[in-house]
Amino acid sequence: MNKSIAQIREEFAAAEPSEWAGLYEIYADDARAGVKNLIRSYRKKEEALQKERERLALMRIYENKYGEYELICGIDEAGRGPLAGPVVAGAVILPKDCEILYLNDSKKLTAAKREELYDEIMEKAIATGIGMASPARIDEINILQATYEAMREAVSKLSSVPDLLLNDAVTIPDMIIPQVPIIKGDAKSVSIAAASILAKVTRDRLMVQYDEILPGYGFARHKGYGSKEHIDAIRKLGPTPIHRQSFIKNFLA
Known part of the structure; x- marks a missing residue:
């Protein structure tokens, strides 16, 4: 039949x-x-x-170009521009034969897809690391230096020491590991794309938690970026401990 x-x-x-x-x-x-x-x-x-x-x-063109290196680590950050919350860096070493479908620059993905890919990256990666610099640290040393600091921390958290770093656009100071800065690297390298997703998901989850602790600012919605809702809340309620004072001073004048 x-x-x-x-x-x-x-x-x-x-x-x-x-x-x-x-x-x-x-x-x-x-x-x-x-x-x-x-x-x-x-x-x-x-x-x-x-x-x-x-x-x-x-998106494997750089991984293939530097194929003589055994452990290639992608590095990217999330949260350089927001008014509140930390800057978060991700570091990811993927196996050479790793396939993660739909891996891309985190900004080109929906929140649901980022969460799905986050789990797959964590499952398949040889090593992952997350680094952060707090709002107070950003105010102290500026956002660029704080980003470098978070990236160095992310690399230090890896369970395996990489042989090469593929970075999104920047060269990280004070690193002895060889580095290759790639402009718009999160859209050109699977390793950097994976790092961008880990950084973005980690930071977004943290901002959702902050929203529960500090209600009224809408952190879960805008994730600390300078939306009208967020700026109005700062002016009405005042800054919180997670606001970057150097970023919001114009709104408090």
Whole structure:
């Protein structure tokens, strides 16, 4: 007896992409419109998957270029621009053969996708590290130096010492590990993209926690950035301990 369309749909859903071709062959002569539409939809998925893998191959150009290094670490930060909260840096060493589909610059991803990729990165990475510089530290030494400090801390937290650092745009002072700064690196390197996601998710989660402790500012929504809601709250309620005094002085005049 022929399988029902629902059964065939379940069979496709349970199969790995590498097994789809075999299923196309099995059901190629099935004349039912539902089966034909199902095969058509999976062929489209297969085409999209191939394009995604081609995109990721382009994002490995720097990892391949420096392939003589065994442990390549991507570094990026989140939170240089906000009025409140820390600047957070991520450091990630991925295996050379690692595939994480849809890995990209964290700013190009939805919050839900970042959370999903965060878990996959943590599962597949050889090593990860997070570093932070507090608002008070940012006020003390300026945001650029605080960012460098957070990046150095992130590298120090890695369980394996990297042989090379791929950084998003910057060269970190006081590092003995060789570095390659890459402009817009979070969109050009899988390692830096992974680091950008870890930094962004870590910081966003922290700002949600701050929102519970310090209600009225909307930290969970704007994550500390200078939205109208946030600026109005500062003027109405005054600054909190997590505000960067050097960033908000114009709003308190």
